[in-house]
Amino acid sequence: MVMKWTVLVDNRTNDSALATEHGLSILLETEEHRILLDTGASDMFIRNAECLGVDLSTVDHVFISHGHSDHAGGLPYFLEINKTAKMVVSPDAISGKFYSKHHYPHSITAEWPVVDSGRLLLVNETRTIANGIHVIAHIPKTHPISKANQNLFVLNANGDFIHDDFRHELALYVDGLLFTGCAHSGLENILAACPYPVKMVVGGFHLLDGYETQEELLALAHRLSIYYPHTQFYTSHCTGDSVFMTMQSVMTDQMHAFSCGTIVEFGR
Numbered sequence: 001m002v003m004k005w006t007v008l009v010d011n012r013t014n015d016s017a018l019a020t021e022h023g024l025s026i027l028l029e030t031e032e033h034r035i036l037l038d039t040g041a042s043d044m045f046i047r048n049a050e051c052l053g054v055d056l057s058t059v060d061h062v063f064i065s066h067g068h069s070d071h072a073g074g075l076p077y078f079l080e081i082n083k084t085a086k087m088v089v090s091p092d093a094i095s096g097k098f099y100s101k102h103h104y105p106h107s108i109t110a111e112w113p114v115v116d117s118g119r120l121l122l123v124n125e126t127r128t129i130a131n132g133i134h135v136i137a138h139i140p141k142t143h144p145i146s147k148a149n150q151n152l153f154v155l156n157a158n159g160d161f162i163h164d165d166f167r168h169e170l171a172l173y174v175d176g177l178l179f180t181g182c183a184h185s186g187l188e189n190i191l192a193a194c195p196y197p198v199k200m201v202v203g204g205f206h207l208l209d210g211y212e213t214q215e216e217l218l219a220l221a222h223r224l225s226i227y228y229p230h231t232q233f234y235t236s237h238c239t240g241d242s243v244f245m246t247m248q249s250v251m252t253d254q255m256h257a258f259s260c261g262t263i264v265e266f267g268r
Helices: 044-052 075-081 091-095 147-151 187-193 214-227 241-254
Strands: 002-009 025-029 034-037 061-063 086-089 098-100 120-122 127-130 133-136 152-155 161-163 171-174 177-179 200-202 232-235 255-257 263-267
Touching: 002 044, 025 177, 034 171, 044 075, 086 091, 086 127, 147 152, 187 214, 214 241, 232 241, 241 255
Parallel strands: 034 061, 061 086, 086 120, 177 200, 200 232, 232 255
Antiparallel strands: 002 025, 002 263, 025 034, 098 152, 127 133, 133 171, 152 161, 171 177
């Protein structure tokens, strides 16, 4: 199967015609499907898609990796221009109230539009949702998770802030490609939870500059190189610049950066 993915919005760009925001949205095209992977924080992914000549009206699935507004904030705008795509999301993402205390306390809860039940695919277990599209849910935390998660909270039924356990986070797999969203559950944990061979990882790694030590990052990079020697890793959004350089110093040509407008063709 030949696939192509195009970055519609990201924190970074190498093209002055494309705007940036703290968010992520990628269009994945296969021989059978057109899947929108997250929607960024606003309608910016639509405006960038227009600049790139990308038609989003024929997308057949929109996948929301987790409940944070930088990944689901653009969903209402997408549903205005696409009347048929199925929406794939965890029910815990829709019901959760999410907050960040990074820099200052603020809500990062997405506003969820009303979606016809026939278009809504609520996923709370690892399963296949369509031919060739596999969703990974409730990822076990047996490997280290991001230290920056310590700033992320969810409001419980009693109105108390508790640390987010990211039960609302999903990953998506299509024929060798694994999309991690933000990888709040930990990149190694997501890889371990994926029951299929991974040739390419795409997404944020939630490894922010200044949290993990240099030694921890180098150790992670070495483990990825040892246990996934034939896997290519593409990242941006919530992966820090210093983190990227540290990990690339070990992983060399296994580690790649993407930005707004990046297009990668991938296949057998």
